[in-house]
Amino acid sequence: MQMLICDWDGTLYQNNRLEKKLLRQLQVLGDRNVVRAVATGRNLFSARKVISPEFPIDYLIFSSGAGVMNWPKQKLIKKYSLQRTKLLKVVNYLQNENLDFMVHRQIPENHWFFFHRTVNHNPDFERRMKIYQKYQIPVANWEEKASQVLAIVPENPEYFQKLKKRFPDLTIIRTTSPLDGSSLWIEIFPKNVSKSQTASWLSKKIGITTTIAVGNDYNDEDLLHWSDKSYIISSAPEVLKQKFTTCNTVSEVIKNEFGEI
Numbered sequence: 001m002q003m004l005i006c007d008w009d010g011t012l013y014q015n016n017r018l019e020k021k022l023l024r025q026l027q028v029l030g031d032r033n034v035v036r037a038v039a040t041g042r043n044l045f046s047a048r049k050v051i052s053p054e055f056p057i058d059y060l061i062f063s064s065g066a067g068v069m070n071w072p073k074q075k076l077i078k079k080y081s082l083q084r085t086k087l088l089k090v091v092n093y094l095q096n097e098n099l100d101f102m103v104h105r106q107i108p109e110n111h112w113f114f115f116h117r118t119v120n121h122n123p124d125f126e127r128r129m130k131i132y133q134k135y136q137i138p139v140a141n142w143e144e145k146a147s148q149v150l151a152i153v154p155e156n157p158e159y160f161q162k163l164k165k166r167f168p169d170l171t172i173i174r175t176t177s178p179l180d181g182s183s184l185w186i187e188i189f190p191k192n193v194s195k196s197q198t199a200s201w202l203s204k205k206i207g208i209t210t211t212i213a214v215g216n217d218y219n220d221e222d223l224l225h226w227s228d229k230s231y232i233i234s235s236a237p238e239v240l241k242q243k244f245t246t247c248n249t250v251s252e253v254i255k256n257e258f259g260e261i
Contacts, residue, residue, distance in 0.1 A: 003208045004029060004254070005061075005199055005223070008040040009178050010216040011233050012250050013050065025254045025261045026056040034258070035208060037061060039195045041175055041187070041219055043104070044069065045111035045135075064173055064187055064219060065198035066147050067107040078201065079107040080193045081145050086170060090149050090188055091116075091139070093166060099159070100125040101151040103139060110147040114139040124183035125152040131179075149188040152177070160186055175219035176237075187219070195219070196226035214253050229257070 006012045012022065026036055039061040040047055047062050053074055060069040068078040082090075087103070094101045100122050102113040111132065116139040117125070129136060153159045160174045163186055171194050177183035203211060213220075213227035216236045224230035224244050231253045232244040247253050254261060 001033065001035060001206070001208055002210045002212065003035040003037060003203060004257075005037040005039055005211060005213045005227070006250050007215040007217070007220050007223075008038050008042065008047070008051070010235060011214055011220075012038065014233075014235075014249065019249065019251055022249070022251050022254075023056060025251060025258075028261045029254070029258065030056055030058070032258075035059070035206065037199070037202070039065070039199060039213075039220075039223055041173075041178075043110045044108050059202060061195060061198050061202065063104075063107065063110060063147060064175075064189065065193045065195045066110070066189055068198060068202060076108060078198070079147070080190050081106050081147055082149070082170075082188075082190055084145060086167075086190075087146055087149070090167065090170070093163075094149070094151055097159075097162075099151050099153055101139075101149055102128075102136075103146045104148050104150065106145050107147050111135050112137070113150075122152060122154075124177050124180045127179045128152065147189075148193075151186040151188070153184050153186065156184060159184060163188070173219050176217050195223040197222075199223060200226065212253065212257055214247070214250050 036057040037059040038057050041064045043063050057071050060071045066080045070077050098118050100118050102115045104110040105112040112135045114137050164172045171189040173187040175185045177185050211227040212229045213223050214231045215224050216233035230244045231247045232240050234246050234248050
């Protein structure tokens with residue numbers, strides 16, 4: 001059994017729209033017993049804003065792999081949490097590094113977060129704070145488990161490398177801000193959380209034999225390396241286009257892999 005697994009923002013969902021042709025293609029793939037999955041960095045709350053319950057997919061891997069939904073049934077089938085001891089170390093480190101960050105509650109309430117704001121000029125952090133203004137609490141009041149930590153920093157890969165070196169027992173994911181298209185977002189998860197690891201878990205659970213993955217940014221790289229066949233959208237960073245087959249749209253990938261639909 002085959003599975004097509006695609007990132008959402010910038011991959012399936014380009015320029016804030018979906019191709020009409022793509023919806024028909026996904027419906028036909030479902031009729032052919034091809035499993036259709038979306039793997040997104042969005043949390044469930046955010047994903048539901050743009051993906052309707054009727055959207056023709058079978059599974060949603062959200063929060064970069066921290067949770068999985070059976071989409072037609074709207075049923076949560078897998079979730080992960082950070083151990084409190086490790087979480088405390090991360091929070092202390094980020095505070096000492098004078099970085100702006102958010103500690104997200106456990107799934108499915110992980111659109112709520114505890115925030116730490118510095119005096120640094122950080123428009124992208126403030127932009128996200130405004131979007132989630134109803135769902136935020138100062139980190140001084142935090143005393144819970146969490147699903148992840150998100151640090152929003154200037155466009156400087158050194159922050160990412162420092163965190164990877166400091167916390168080898170956690171998954172550290174780099175992605176480009178979906179808000180301003182340039183700031184660096186660093187997501188911190190349990191070691192067993194990533195798009196590829198969760199996709200692998202799902203594949204084994206439902207008996208997938210072949211996978212085809214499509215992405216467009218750094219947080220898709222592990223998924224693309226893991227998948228049997230992989231494509232990168234042409235708007236992706238140049239370094240990624242050098243590693244994977246380039247395509248313009250998911251519709252193009254479906255045509256290449258499954259023929260004209």
